[in-house]
Amino acid sequence: MQIRILGSGSGLPQLGKHLSSVLVHSEGKQYLLDCGEGTIYQLLLSDVAENDLDAVVITHFHPDHVAGVFMLIQMLYLRGREKDLLLFVPEREGEFEALFSMFYTFPGRISFKLRVLPMSELSVHLPKLEAMTNDHLYGYRDEIEKHDLPNPMMAYSIRVHSDGGDFVYSSDLCTTDSIAPLIKGAHTLLVDAGHPEPQQILEAERLWLEAYPVDPQSATGTAE
Numbered sequence: 001m002q003i004r005i006l007g008s009g010s011g012l013p014q015l016g017k018h019l020s021s022v023l024v025h026s027e028g029k030q031y032l033l034d035c036g037e038g039t040i041y042q043l044l045l046s047d048v049a050e051n052d053l054d055a056v057v058i059t060h061f062h063p064d065h066v067a068g069v070f071m072l073i074q075m076l077y078l079r080g081r082e083k084d085l086l087l088f089v090p091e092r093e094g095e096f097e098a099l100f101s102m103f104y105t106f107p108g109r110i111s112f113k114l115r116v117l118p119m120s121e122l123s124v125h126l127p128k129l130e131a132m133t134n135d136h137l138y139g140y141r142d143e144i145e146k147h148d149l150p151n152p153m154m155a156y157s158i159r160v161h162s163d164g165g166d167f168v169y170s171s172d173l174c175t176t177d178s179i180a181p182l183i184k185g186a187h188t189l190l191v192d193a194g195h196p197e198p199q200q201i202l203e204a205e206r207l208w209l210e211a212y213p214v215d216p217q218s219a220t221g222t223a224e
C-alpha cells in the first residue's frame with residue numbers, strides 16, 4: 001500500500017500547506033480520501049492520470065475537505081476520463097449531486113459516469129474500505145436545532161483494508177474514543193492533531209499499542 005498525503009493543513013489556509021487530501025494506492029486501486037481545495041495540483045505533481053482514480057471519499061462537508069472536488073471533476077472530464085468514478089459523500093447525496101448541474105458540470109454531458117453515493121454504500125461497492133462515524137460535527141447541534149436545519153452532522157473516519165496491513169485515516173474528529181474500534185489492529189494511523197486534546201492523541205497511540213504490544217525481545221534484538 002502506498003499512502004501519499006497531498007494536503008494536511010488546517011481549515012485556516014497557510015502558505016506552503018495544502019488542504020486535506022490523502023491518496024491511497026492499494027491492491028490495484030487508487031482512492032482519494034478527502035479533496036480540499038488545490039488537490040488537483042498535487043495530483044498533477046503526482047502524475048495521476050485521468051483514469052487512475054477509482055473512488056473519491058469525502059469524510060465530511062467542511063470546505064477544507066470537500067471544496068476541491070468540483071475542480072477535480074472538471075479536470076478529469078477535460079482530460080477525457082472514461083472510467084466511472086465513485087464519489088462517496090457523508091450526507092445529503094442528492095443535494096450534493098445537484099451542485100454539479102448548478103456549476104454547469106452536467107453529469108449527462110461529461111466524458112465519464114460520475115456516481116455520487118452515500119457513505120452507507122462504501123463497503124458495498126468497495127469491500128476493502130470501511131467507514132465509521134465520528135464525533136467531529138456534534139458541536140453544531142445547538143445551531144442546527146435553533147435554525148431547524150437539515151444537517152445530520154455526519155463525519156467519518158476511513159479504514160483501508162489490505163493483506164499487508166490496514167491504514168486508518170481519522171480525518172477530523174473531537175475524540176479518538178469515537179473511532180476506537182476502527183483503530184485497533186491497524187498497521188498505520190493518520191490522525192487529526194488539530195481538533196482533539198493532546199491527551200486524545202496519546203489515547204490513540206495507546207489503543208494502537210494495545211493491538212501491537214511492544215515485544216521487549218524484538219525491541220532489543222539485533223537486526224537480521
Ligand SMILES: [Zn+2]
Nearest residue numbers: 060062136172
Ligand atoms: Zn472538519
